Amino acid sequence: MIRVAIGRLLSAVPVLAIVSLISFGLMRLIPGDPAAAIAGISATPAQLAQLRVDLGLDQPLLVQLLRYYEGLVQGDLGRSLLLGKGVFAATMERLPVTIGLSLYALVLTLIIGIASGIIAALRQNSLVDQAAMMFAMIGISVPSFFLGLIMIIVFAVHLGWLPTGGYVNFFDDPMGWLRSTTMPAISLALLQAGLLARITRSSMLEVLRQDYIRTARAKGLPQRQVILKHALANALIPIVTVVGIIVSLLISGAVVTEALFSLPGMGQLLTQAVLNRDYPMVQGGLLLVTTFLVMVNILVDVLYAVIDPRVRYE
Amino acid sequence: MSDVVVAGVLDGAEDIAPRRIHPARATLARLFRHRLFVTGLVLFGVIAVIAALAPWITDIDPNRLSMRNKFLPPGGDWIFGTDNFGRSLWARTVWGAQLSMTIGASVVALNAVFGTLIGAAAGYFRRLDNMLMRVNDALMAFPAILLAIAVTSVLGPSTLNVILALGIVYIPRTARIVRSSVIVLREMEYVQAAVAAGAGHWRILRHHILPNAMAPMIVQLSFLFAYAVLSEATLSFLGVGAVPPTPTWGNIMAEGRDYMRDAPWIITIPGVALMITVMGLNLLGDGLRDVLDPRLRIQQ
Numbered sequence: 001m002i003r004v005a006i007g008r009l010l011s012a013v014p015v016l017a018i019v020s021l022i023s024f025g026l027m028r029l030i031p032g033d034p035a036a037a038i039a040g041i042s043a044t045p046a047q048l049a050q051l052r053v054d055l056g057l058d059q060p061l062l063v064q065l066l067r068y069y070e071g072l073v074q075g076d077l078g079r080s081l082l083l084g085k086g087v088f089a090a091t092m093e094r095l096p097v098t099i100g101l102s103l104y105a106l107v108l109t110l111i112i113g114i115a116s117g118i119i120a121a122l123r124q125n126s127l128v129d130q131a132a133m134m135f136a137m138i139g140i141s142v143p144s145f146f147l148g149l150i151m152i153i154v155f156a157v158h159l160g161w162l163p164t165g166g167y168v169n170f171f172d173d174p175m176g177w178l179r180s181t182t183m184p185a186i187s188l189a190l191l192q193a194g195l196l197a198r199i200t201r202s203s204m205l206e207v208l209r210q211d212y213i214r215t216a217r218a219k220g221l222p223q224r225q226v227i228l229k230h231a232l233a234n235a236l237i238p239i240v241t242v243v244g245i246i247v248s249l250l251i252s253g254a255v256v257t258e259a260l261f262s263l264p265g266m267g268q269l270l271t272q273a274v275l276n277r278d279y280p281m282v283q284g285g286l287l288l289v290t291t292f293l294v295m296v297n298i299l300v301d302v303l304y305a306v307i308d309p310r311v312r313y314e
Numbered sequence: 315m316s317d318v319v320v321a322g323v324l325d326g327a328e329d330i331a332p333r334r335i336h337p338a339r340a341t342l343a344r345l346f347r348h349r350l351f352v353t354g355l356v357l358f359g360v361i362a363v364i365a366a367l368a369p370w371i372t373d374i375d376p377n378r379l380s381m382r383n384k385f386l387p388p389g390g391d392w393i394f395g396t397d398n399f400g401r402s403l404w405a406r407t408v409w410g411a412q413l414s415m416t417i418g419a420s421v422v423a424l425n426a427v428f429g430t431l432i433g434a435a436a437g438y439f440r441r442l443d444n445m446l447m448r449v450n451d452a453l454m455a456f457p458a459i460l461l462a463i464a465v466t467s468v469l470g471p472s473t474l475n476v477i478l479a480l481g482i483v484y485i486p487r488t489a490r491i492v493r494s495s496v497i498v499l500r501e502m503e504y505v506q507a508a509v510a511a512g513a514g515h516w517r518i519l520r521h522h523i524l525p526n527a528m529a530p531m532i533v534q535l536s537f538l539f540a541y542a543v544l545s546e547a548t549l550s551f552l553g554v555g556a557v558p559p560t561p562t563w564g565n566i567m568a569e570g571r572d573y574m575r576d577a578p579w580i581i582t583i584p585g586v587a588l589m590i591t592v593m594g595l596n597l598l599g600d601g602l603r604d605v606l607d608p609r610l611r612i613q614q
Contacts, residue, residue, distance in 0.1 A: 141592040
């Protein structure tokens with residue numbers, strides 16, 4: 001297991017090196033003068049010159065690159081132009097909102113996705129199966145922001161059950177947090193729940209065909225025990241591998257959901273940064289989020305090795 | 315394919331002369347018997363035809379303002395009603411369909427070309443594999459929408475840049491799929507035989523490997539079309555896609571957001587159109603996967 005962990009960490013090094021290089025290169029891809037693009041048309045030549053110095057754009061590219069990595073090694077990701085504070089600090093402020101929302105959505109995803117996948121597989125080709133797969137198909141086809149808008153119209157505007165947006169801190173008012181994040185979490189979870197239901201169903205169907213299931217049934221074990229102990233435990237193995245993908249989709253989806261429900265999370269921070277041409281924030285934030293995702297994927301791989309001994313001996 | 319032949323031989327059926335059916339026609343026949351595929355084809359087909367015939371379907375300018383007619387509900391002279399500027403939602407949705415389809419098809423084309431090139435190069439030439447795949451992994455490590463937003467913000471919001479951004483986001487995913495097929499095929503005996511017969515790399519790739527790597531890629535491309543349409547709508551909804559007043563579904567919905575209490579149709583109509591398109595493509599992809607590449611059914 002430790003060998004798997006070390007191996008995966010080592011293989012993440014070149015990936016992260018290239019990720020950081022892409023993040024660095026992104027700002028240099030701005031057509032024309034990046035300083036002019038950031039400062040806008042009203043900037044005076046003196047302001048432009050100052051901005052170039054501040055961003056280090058007056059230096060040769062190689063020097064810029066070295067300074068960038070020097071900063072990264074020291075944990076300095078640059079300063080946000082819009083907020084006037086460090087990218088790392090700004091991200092850390094917003095991170096709890098996104099993590100809370102994503103965890104809530106992840107729980108919904110797992111419950112809805114796995115449950116409907118198992119039920120569909122157990123009653124293959126029945127009406128229940130078709131209904132569950134129809135639901136999954138709708139889940140992967142409805143854009144989350146459309147579902148979010150429809151929910152706002154129905155539950156916030158017409159029924160008045162939930163607020164249209166805004167955020168309440170969990171530690172100030174847990175019920176208020178639940179009220180403010182339920183619609184966002186549902187709209188965020190739907191796509192992943194649909195994907196997971198489809199994967200769970202086919203994984204479960206595959207396992208149910210195996211000989212050891214027939215053996216378990218033949219020796220007279222009750223259906224419940226066959227399903228929960230023999231089938232599910234094995235069907236869940238491939239599902240663990242997609243948790244990494246699901247987390248990535250959740251983070252991507254959170255960008256849209258936070259913008260829609262005006263939640264002050266990472267997604268909103270980065271969207272605002274993009275719309276306001278706050279390139280250092282975009283560059284640093286993108287790098288941070290991606291590094292986080294790479295770490296999540298390593299964790300998933302290690303977890304995979306823990307629950308599936310075959311992986312360890314490969 | 316070989317299974318069929320073997321089965322025929324084992325049946326000792328050589329006296330029952332089998333009718334020669336072209337493999338492509340057999341595949342098509344199986345596709346058209348696949349209920350979900352046909353459903354998907356119809357859903358997607360309707361939107362695609364509307365998109366292609368946009369100028370003939372509506373002669374109303376999608377950007378023509380008519381303040382006297384703003385916020386008209388669907389029905390009457392205005393089939394889909396009007397928006398906050400009195401623009402025809404019918405015209406805007408129809409032209410939005412054309413834009414969505416153009417962007418989706420362009421992203422698919424970019425992927426088909428560059429995804430195949432990169433995937434084939436990485437899978438076939440071992441020396442290139444490591445380098446290409448590390449860059450690939452890095453690009454895939456970014457959350458898709460975030461990378462697309464960042465790229466469009468750097469390049470500037472326009473239809474072309476949205477296509478480029480979505481290309482950059484999705485080509486690595488296609489390349490990875492092509493690569494994994496090519497790696498398996500490269501080791502096949504018939505490929506080794508071609509090598510022994512003195513065929514060059516280009517000939518082997520073109521005649522022996524790529525045709526057999528097509529099935530998973532076609533499946534991938536149909537899902538990719540769906541992602542591209544969805545991502546484009548998301549980008550323009552967030553305000554980093556094609557610039558308003560360009561009638562994209564995402565733009566229409568973003569503008570309709572402020573009026574959703576009194577004029578919910580402004581967001582509902584393009585939203586439903588988007589849903590039909592994506593669902594049609596997903597069903598189409600499911601059908602293609604079931605028929606062309608049954609092995610994948612288990613993984614997805």
